[in-house]
Amino acid sequence: MDRRGFLITTGASLAGTALAWSSATASAASNPYPRIGSEAITSLSTRLAHLSRLDDVWGSGKLRDLAAAELRLLTGLITDTTHTTEVEQGLYGLAAEAARLCGWLSYDSGHHAAAQRYYLTALRASATAGDTLVGANTMAFMAIQLYSRGNPQDAVAxxxxxxxxxxxRATPKTIAILHARQARALSKLGDQSRCATALNAAFDAITKGCDHEPSWCYWINTTELHMLAGSCALDLGDARRAVHHFTTAKDSFDIATYPAGAVIYLARAAEAHLALGDPDAAADLCLQAVRCHDSIDSARADRTLAALRARLARHRTPVVREFLDQIPPSSA
Structure with missing residues (x-):
């Protein structure tokens, strides 16, 4: 006989199933907030880490709204779900990192007031989470805004x-990040001695291994430190040392993976060559930066290349003219 023609559950068994369903729905109705567990923290952390890495490839313009939506999602999970204290702390920690990312993307897009608001949100969330590392990293990013647009002394403090x-409680990479930001602020103040001390501490820290680095530390390495050291030397008026650091970094920098960062550092290397009286080398680096710039959306990168165009416009060698043709005055 074809047993597929018969009902499998009937009678008392079927009634029991219906009763169980009725009880479950009544319980859900009495508790309108869904419950989430620790596995959600792992999934959300992975999402946030991937979003952060997209900034390296696309730049801030394409990601600001996406990061803000991620922060709204995390805020909603904190307020509209039931969870353990441990899960709540994890959600606050992720919200802090999401707000920090929103702050960075806003800064890179030229929205400085919004960036500061996001950074302050990140600090409050990290304090609630008891996550001092996330808070410290947020302050490192706040320092970038301060030494670039505000008072470098505030950045040092x-x-x-x-x-x-x-x-x-710090990991080697978080120590390196903070020393590097300290060095950049000190270079803006012209404090060569303390800047060198901070850079040496950053290089020392990055050589120490650790199995439990936060995911947001992924970008810091020796190559990045050489780029930051080059920027420090440039601010301190030592163009030759700046070229040395930028050249050392370029030999190992993965431009294809980090085109957004490449635009900034290639442009700074170009500034150093221009300071040494070599406009052709500067223009050649600018051409490389333009090729990276084509794939990203970053107001900061736009401003950087526009400023270099203005400085190179007074030179009329063939290489310089090629760069000037790539970045017309209307886009500067």
Whole structure:
């Protein structure tokens, strides 16, 4: 006989199933907030890490709305779900990192007031989570805004607060990040001695291995430190040392993986060559930066290349003219 023609559950068994369903739905109705567990933290952390890495490839313009949506999702999960205290702390920690990313993307897009608001949100969320490392990293990014657009001395004070807050709990990469930001701020102040001390501490820290680095530390390595050291030397008026660091970094920098960062550092290397009186070398580096720039959307990169165009416009060698043709005045 074809048993597929018969019902499998009937009678008392069927009634029991219906009763169980009725009880379950009544229970759900009495508790409108869904419950999430620790596995959600792992999934959400992975999403956020992937989003952060997209900035390396696309730039901030394409990602600001996406990062803001991620922050809204995390905020909603905090307020509209039930969870353990441990899961809640994890959600606050992720919200802090999402707000930090929103701050960075806003800064890179030229929205400086919004960037500061996001950074302050990140600090509050990290304090609630008890995650001092996320908070310290947020202060490192706030320092970039301060030494670039505000008062470098405020940036130094902020980094020193971050360093004190994570003493005894910091990983090698977080130590390197904070020393590097300290060095950049000090270079803006013209403090060559303290800048060199901070850079040496950053290079020392990055050589120490650790199996438990936060995912947001992925970008810091010796190559990046050489690029930051080059920027410091440029600010301190030592163009020759800047070229040395930028050349060392370029030999190992993965431009295809990090085109957004490449635009900035190639442009700074070009500035160093221009300071040494070599406009052709500067223009050649600018041409490489333009090729990277074609794939990203970053107001900061736009401004950087426009400023270099203005400085190179007074030189009329063939290589310089080729670069000037790539970046017409209307886009500068």
């Amino acid at each position: 902020l980094v020193e607060t971050a360093q004190r807050s994570i003493r005894g």
